[in-house]
Amino acid sequence: MNKKKVSANTNDCNSSDSNYTMEHADLMIIVKLCKLMNASFNYDLLLQDIMNYCTDVMNVEGASVLLYDEQSNKLIFHLATGDKSEKIKKIFLDCDEGIAGWVFNNNATILSNNLDTDNRFCSRVDNATGFKTKSILAVPLLIGNKVIGIFELVNKKSNTGFTDRDQYLSEGLAAQIALAVERLRLIHENIAKSRLATIGETVAGLAHYIKNILTGLEGGKTIIDKALPKNNYDIVNSIWPIIHNGLNRISTLTLNMLEFSKDRKPDYTLQSIESVITEVIQLYKNKAEFEHITLKSIVDETITPFYFDKTGVFRCLLNLISNSFDALSKVESPKIFICAEQTEKDVIIELTDNGCGMSEESIKKIMMSTLFSSKGSRGTGLGLPVTRKIIQEHNGKLYIKSELNKGTTFTMILPKNFKPDYIE
Template sequence: MTQHTLDTAAWLHEIAPDDLRRTVDVLYRVHRLVVLVTDLPTLLLSIMEESKQVAQAEACALMLYDAITEDLYFEVALGESGDQSALKREVRLKLGQGIAGSAALTRQSVSVADARTDDRFFKQADETSGFETRSLLAVPLVDRDALIGVLEVVNKVGGGPFTNADLHVMEMFGSLVATSIANARLIEQNLRAERLAAIGQAVAGLSHYTKNIITGLSGSVDLIDQGLSQNNSEFILRSWPIFKRSTQKISDFVEDMLSFSKPRKPLIEPFDVRTVVKDVSDTVSGTVAKKEIGLHIDCARAAPTVRADQRGLYRVLLNLVSNAADAVPRTNGVIRLHAETADSGALIIEVADNGPGVPDEIARQIFDPFFSTKGSRGTGLGLAVTQKIVVEHGGQITVSRAPDGGALFRVVIPQEVDGQE
C-alpha cells in the first residue's frame, strides 16, 4: 500500500520527462474543462475520461459519499467492458469496506498491484459488473474536511501497478473533482433556497391579491342579496359595479396566470386594431369614469388590417392602460393611446400617462414576474405577461418618459411584408 499527501512536490523531480509532459498536458486540459463546463455531470464525465487516459488505466470510477446512509455509491463508471449500470444500481460500500472504503475512511490514497490478493478487495463489485480488477488506485475526495467520495482508476494498461506519477496526478485530479462537486452542490443549494423563497413570496402575494378581490365580491353579493330580499333596487344598483369589477379582476387574473404559465405560439389573424382598442376602452370605462380620467385614443395612422394574435394584443393593451389608470393622479388624469403603422409595416402602439412615471431604480424590474409596487392591489404579472406576448410576436416593448413626465410604453409588433415576417 502506498500512502501520500499533496504537501510535497518532490515527486516532480523524479518523474520521467514523458510522464511530466503527459501530466502537464492533461492538467491544462482539465483546468480548461473546469472553467468552461458548467454542468456537473458533463464535467465529471470529462474528468473521468481524462483520468483514465492520464493514468493509462482500462477503467475508472467515481464513487460519491452519501452522508445520510454513510456509504459510497458509484456515480460514474467508465470502462471497456462490464455491466456499469448494475454496478451503479447494486453496489454500495460502507466506510472501511473494500479498497475504496479504506481510502475513504483513512482519507489516504491506496494503490494495490493486484486487488485479487488484497484482503480489503470487495469482490462483489467485480461479480456484479463482470469486470476483472487487477491493479487499482483509489484516491479519497475531500473538500474543506468533508468527505465527498473516492476516485478510482483500475488496471494499468500493459499490466503492473500504477506509478508514483500516476498517484500524484490522480491526487491533483481528486482535489479538482472534490472542489467542483462541492461548489456545484453549494450553488444548487443556494438556488433551491432562493427559488423556494421566491415561490413562497409569489404565492403569498397572489393569495393576498385574490383574497382582496373575493372579499369585495362577497361583500357585493351580500348587498345584492339584501336588495333582492327587501326589494330595494338602491342596494342592487350600488353593489352591481363592485360585483362587475371584481369578476373582471378575477377573470383578468386567471387570464394573466394562464398566459404567463405556458409557452404559446400566437394565433396570427387579420383584424382591425381599432376593434381591440374599442374593447379595451369598454373594459376600462368603469374605472375611467370613476377616476374621471381623460382617455384619448388616436388610431388614425394605423393600417385598416393588422396581423397578430387578437386576444394577445387585447391583453397587452388592457395591461398597459390599466397600469396607466392606476398611475394617473386623482384629478386631471390623462391617458393617451396611439396606434400607427410604421413605414416598415410594423404596428406601433404607445400608451402614455401623466402619472409619476417609472422611477429609474425600478425600470429594470418592472417586467419581472411578481414585481409590483402596489402591494396587495397588484400581482406583478401584468407587464411580465405583456412582454411575453409581445416577444412571442417577435416584437419589442420599451418604457421611457412621456413628454409630461409620466410613463410611456411603446410596443412594436413586426408585420409580414410581401409574405415575409
C-alpha cells in the first residue's frame, strides 16, 4: 500500500517539517536508541526494551506499536507498555478505526492533547482496558513508502501536553522502531524458509522412509484381503499391529513435518506435566511389554500445573521415547525412565535409556539442527529438530548426554513462569 505523505490539517496535528531545532539532548536520545537496537540478538525482547525506553524518555504513561496484519486486514497491538499493556495486546482495530486507523490511512502523524473534542478518537480500546487516554501522539511506522504500523505514545506526564519537540523526537524513534520490526519480520521469514528448504533438500530421504512404510502396509493389506473372505480373523489380528505401526509412523512423520515447516501458534494452557507423561507411558506400555523393555516414570508430585502447549510437549516426549525404543533394539535388559522434577523456576524432564548411545560426531550433527538420521530409510531426522523447536517456543532448553554403547539422557527444561502475552 503506497501512501502519500499528507499533513493532518487539524489543530492538533502538525507535519514533521516543523520549525523545531534539534538539541543535543534530543540527539542523545536517538543515539541511545540506535545503540540499544544492536544490544541483543533476541529481537522479540529487544523490541520490548525499545518500548520501555521510549516510555521512559518521552515521559508518557504508555507506548505501543500496532502492526498491520494483511491476513485479517486489521491493526494489531504488537507491543505495549504501561498498566494495561497485557489487556491492550489482545485488541485488534479495523484499519479505519480510531486515531491509529487515521494515521494508517493518511500516513501522517497525529498529535492531540484534547481527545474529548477529537472525533477521530474511538474509545473502544479505553472501554476494553479501563485505561483513560487523555492525550496521544501517533506516528506512522514506515518501510519505504509503505505504512507497516503505528507507534503511539499516550498521556504525556507534564502540563504542557505533547509538544513539537515530542513529535520531532517520536518520528525519529519511529524510524528506528520500523527498522527493528522489519528486521524481526525478515528473521522469522528466513527461519521459516530455511526450514522448508531443509525439508526440500531431504525429500528423497523422506520419500524412501514413506515407501518403506507403504511396502509394509501393502503387504498387510494383501494378507488381510485374502484372510477376510475365509473369516480367518487370527491372521487379521496378527497383521493388525503391523498396519497400526505403519499408520502411526506416517502420522508422526506428517505431524513432525507440519510442526517443522510451519510457524504454528502453540496453544499454551495451564496443564499438569504428570498427566502428559502418564499418557505417553500408556501409549507405549504394550510396545514396551512386547519388546521386554522396562518402561517407568518417576514424577515429583509437588509439581504444580504450569503453562505449556500440551500437544507440543506430548510430541516432544513421543519423539524422544520413540528414539529410545529404536536405540534399545539390540540391548540386554533394555530400560527407559522418564523423570520429572522441579526447581524454583523450571520443570525438568529427563528421558534416559540404556541403548546404543551416540558418538560425539552424531551429537555434533544433531546440535547443528540439520535433519540427521543414523537409521537410513528407517529414519527422517525430523524428531529432534521438531522437539528442539517446540522447547524453544517455550523459552526452554534441550540437553543431550550420551555415551556410545552405554545409553542416552535427554533433558528438557521448561520454565514454569513462562506465560505467553495473550494469557492474563
